[in-house]
Amino acid sequence: MAFEGLADRLQNTIQRIKGKGKVTEQDVKEMTREVRLALLEADVNFKVVKQFINKIKERAVGQEIMESLTPGQQVIKVVKEELTNLMGGEQSKIAVADRPPTVIMMVGLQGAGKTTTTGKLANLLRKKQNRNPLLVAADIYRPAAINQLQTLGKQLNMPVFSLGTEVSPVEIANQAIEQAKAEHHDYVIIDTAGRLHVDSDLMEELTQIKENVKPDEIFLVVDAMTGQDAVNVAESFNEQLDITGVVLTKLDGDTRGGAALSIKAVTDTPIKFAGMGEKLTDLEAFHPERMASRILGMGDVLSLIEKAQENVDEKRAKELEEKMRSASFTFDDFLEQMGQVRNMGPLEDLLGMLPGANKMKGMKNLQIDEKQLSHVEAIIQSMTKKERVDPSIINASRKKRIAQGSGRNVAEVNRLLKQFNEMKKMMKQMTNMQKGKKGKGFKF
Ligand code: GDP
Numbered sequence: 250m251a252f253e254g255l256a257d258r259l260q261n262t263i264q265r266i267k268g269k270g271k272v273t274e275q276d277v278k279e280m281t282r283e284v285r286l287a288l289l290e291a292d293v294n295f296k297v298v299k300q301f302i303n304k305i306k307e308r309a310v311g312q313e314i315m316e317s318l319t320p321g322q323q324v325i326k327v328v329k330e331e332l333t334n335l336m337g338g339e340q341s342k343i344a345v346a347d348r349p350p351t352v353i354m355m356v357g358l359q360g361a362g363k364t365t366t367t368g369k370l371a372n373l374l375r376k377k378q379n380r381n382p383l384l385v386a387a388d389i390y391r392p393a394a395i396n397q398l399q400t401l402g403k404q405l406n407m408p409v410f411s412l413g414t415e416v417s418p419v420e421i422a423n424q425a426i427e428q429a430k431a432e433h434h435d436y437v438i439i440d441t442a443g444r445l446h447v448d449s450d451l452m453e454e455l456t457q458i459k460e461n462v463k464p465d466e467i468f469l470v471v472d473a474m475t476g477q478d479a480v481n482v483a484e485s486f487n488e489q490l491d492i493t494g495v496v497l498t499k500l501d502g503d504t505r506g507g508a509a510l511s512i513k514a515v516t517d518t519p520i521k522f523a524g525m526g527e528k529l530t531d532l533e534a535f536h537p538e539r540m541a542s543r544i545l546g547m548g549d550v551l552s553l554i555e556k557a558q559e560n561v562d563e564k565r566a567k568e569l570e571e572k573m574r575s576a577s578f579t580f581d582d583f584l585e586q587m588g589q590v591r592n593m594g595p596l597e598d599l600l601g602m603l604p605g606a607n608k609m610k611g612m613k614n615l616q617i618d619e620k621q622l623s624h625v626e627a628i629i630q631s632m633t634k635k636e637r638v639d640p641s642i643i644n645a646s647r648k649k650r651i652a653q654g655s656g657r658n659v660a661e662v663n664r665l666l667k668q669f670n671e672m673k674k675m676m677k678q679m680t681n682m683q684k685g686k687k688g689k690g691f692k693f
Contacts, residue, residue, distance in 0.1 A: 252506040252544050258287035260546040263328070269321035277309045280324065292476040292507025297335070297514040304331050329541050335510055336537035341494060341519035343374075344465040349435040350383070352426060352462055356455055356490065357470035358482060359443035362498035362524055364394055366470050367440040368401035369524065369532035370496075374436055375407075382436035385425040386411040387418040387458070390442050398440050404529060408432075418442065418454060422462045439464070447485045455490055467492045468521065471512075473503040480511045487516045497535070498524035501598075509540070525598075562589070576677045580629045580637035580669065587626060627655035628665050640666055 262283040266276060281302050288298045308327045317323040345351050353370070357363040367384060374380040384402055386409055388394035395411050402409035410425040422439050429437045441458060444451045459467065469492045471479040479497070486492055495512055500523045503509070513519055520535045539552055569586055572578045629637065631654030636643050643651070643666060652659045 252291070252509075252540075253504040255287055255291040255506050256544050256546060258290070259284065259328075259544060262287065263325050263545060266324055267321045270319075272309070272320040272324055274310055277306065277324070281306055281309070284328065288510070291505045291510065294477060294480055294507070294511040294515055297511045300514070301331060301335055325545065329545055329547070332510075332541035332544060333538045335514055336535075336540055337513040337519040338537055340534060340536045340538075341521050342534075343521065344493070346465045349433075350426065350429040350437045351435065351466070352437045352439070352464040353466045353468060354439045354441060354455075354458060354462070354464040355468050355470060355496075356441050356486060356492070357443055358447070358472075359445050361443065361470045361472045362496075363443055363470040364388075364397050364401070364440050365527070365529075366468075366496050366498060366522075366524060366532065367398065367438050368405060369529050370468075370522065371407055371436070371438055372405055372529050373522075373532050373534075375405075380435050381433070382407065382438050383425060383429045383432070383434040384409045385422060385437060385439040387421045387425075387439050388442040389414040389416070389418060389421070394440070394442070401529070408434075419457050419461045422458050426462060447482060452489045459490060466494060468494050468496050469518075470496045470498055471508065473497045473500045473506075473508045473523075476503075476505060476507045477511070479508040480515050483512050483516045483518065487518055492516075492518055494519055494521035496520070496522045496524065496532075501525045501531070506544070526594075559593075565589075573676045576673050578673060578676065580632060580640060581634075583669065584626065584629050584637075587622060591622070624655070624657055624661065625665055628652075628657055628662055631655040640669060 262280055266272065266280050269276065284305065285298055285302050288301065289295065293301075305327060308331075309324055343351070343353070355363050355367050355370075371382040371384055374382050384398055384407060386395040386398045392414055395414070399409050399411065410421070410428060412421050412424065418441065425439070426437055428434075439458070439462070441455060442451065458464075467490055469483055469486045469490075471482055473479060475482075483492075483495055495516070495518055497509055497512070497520050500509065509520065509523075520537075523533050523535045525531045525533055533552070536552070565585075566589075569578070569582055572582055628651060631651045632640075632643070636647065636651075643662075648659050648662050648666075652662050655662075
């Protein structure tokens with residue numbers, strides 16, 4: 250999970266001050282010292298840390314805290330607000346051109362995730378805003394880059410504009426925009442060339458594209474795992490190109506969080522999106538407040554609800570609930586429900602969004618759980634259709650066959666059958682209780 254170390258340290262610090270009925274200057278001093286260390290350890294730019302700590306100190310020893318009835322809580326509120334401000338305050342949205350198409354230029358160093366993000370962004374625009382983007386392959390130096398974008402286009406079932414490697418990127422971009430107009434695409438996303446390091450030839454080419462096509466957005470894609478290097482890259486690109494937003498990729502693998510916390514303050518450019526994995530669906534709008542909340546262990550219930558809404562078919566969920574109530578819930582339904590939860594992402598990430606989840610994660614049980622889910626799935630998949638609907642027919646020889654088919658042992662099959670039976674029994678009891686109380690009491 251992103252921000253792991255920082256989250257742990259900040260939460261410990263905050264826990265100590267939370268319940269205090271009186272916060273002294275000494276308390277604030279100790280807390281800010283620990284916050285400072287935590288941020289430095291998370292690889293946050295030292296100037297940014299200094300400014301951040303000064304702001305907290307200023308606010309924490311002021312009236313806002315001293316006169317509050319719950320000063321401990323108030324300090325936490327200040328820290329959360331300042332963390333949110335540090336990451337840009339409000340969520341920053343994509344510009345929309347007065348006259349379509351809106352043109353987005355994707356820039357960044359090689360390997361940062363530019364091409365992948367081009368595909369992810371197009372997918373997000375279509376899924377969330379019902380847009381119809383045209384992808385443009387303008388990296389003429391690496392034929393593989395063109396192929397990569399075309400492959401993504403196929404996966405997404407979206408057109409990719411390419412003129413091969415013999416035409417200049419400016420010409421490609423211009424022609425792509427003409428085609429987008431003719432074919433009524435409302436967004437054009439241009440995947441430009443990357444280099445291993447910032448160099449003047451690259452900047453010159455990007456500047457030319459920018460001056461010719463006058464993009465509505467220039468998104469710099471940077472790899473969060475490179476920490477302060479990502480911040481330096483952002484600074485250089487911003488100086489030369491005046492970028493309008495940053496996409497921070499590989500945040501899923503960034504346990505420190507230094508880039509996420511420094512980029513806005515150093516470049517004055519907001520982070521607009523965060524890449525959270527390799528799949529085309531793994532791009533999220535960057536919400537500073539929700540991120541601050543996650544770092545401080547207050548959870549991010551809003552994102553969790555959004556994920557559920559995106560991945561769970563509401564009508565089907567209602568039907569399953571009805572089946573549970575009437576105790577006609579089968580192993581097939583069980584499998585389906587598990588699939589819906591899994592679609593939402595790794596369990597560990599989901600739990601990370603719950604308030605106080607960090608404490609639970611300390612138990613480090615989650616990876617085992619994830620594995621157990623796969624075992625349960627394998628066992629159910631080895632049952633016949635009949636067995637899934639009526640598990641009572643599963644006798645000793647069937648158990649043996651299921652165990653063999655799923656690569657598990659009979660004891661595990663027994664355990665699952667027992668749990669499933671108990672679950673059904675419990676559902677029945679709850680439904681009866683509910684009936685008895687005329688709709689009051691337990692609700693699923
Ligand atoms: P480009 O050279 O900047 O176009 O980079 P690519 O789009 O080819 O991406 C480089 C590698 O990073 C690929 O293996 C991607 O799958 C991977 N990648 C991109 N974004 C993410 C992300 O958000 N999380 C993870 N874990 N991997 C990513």
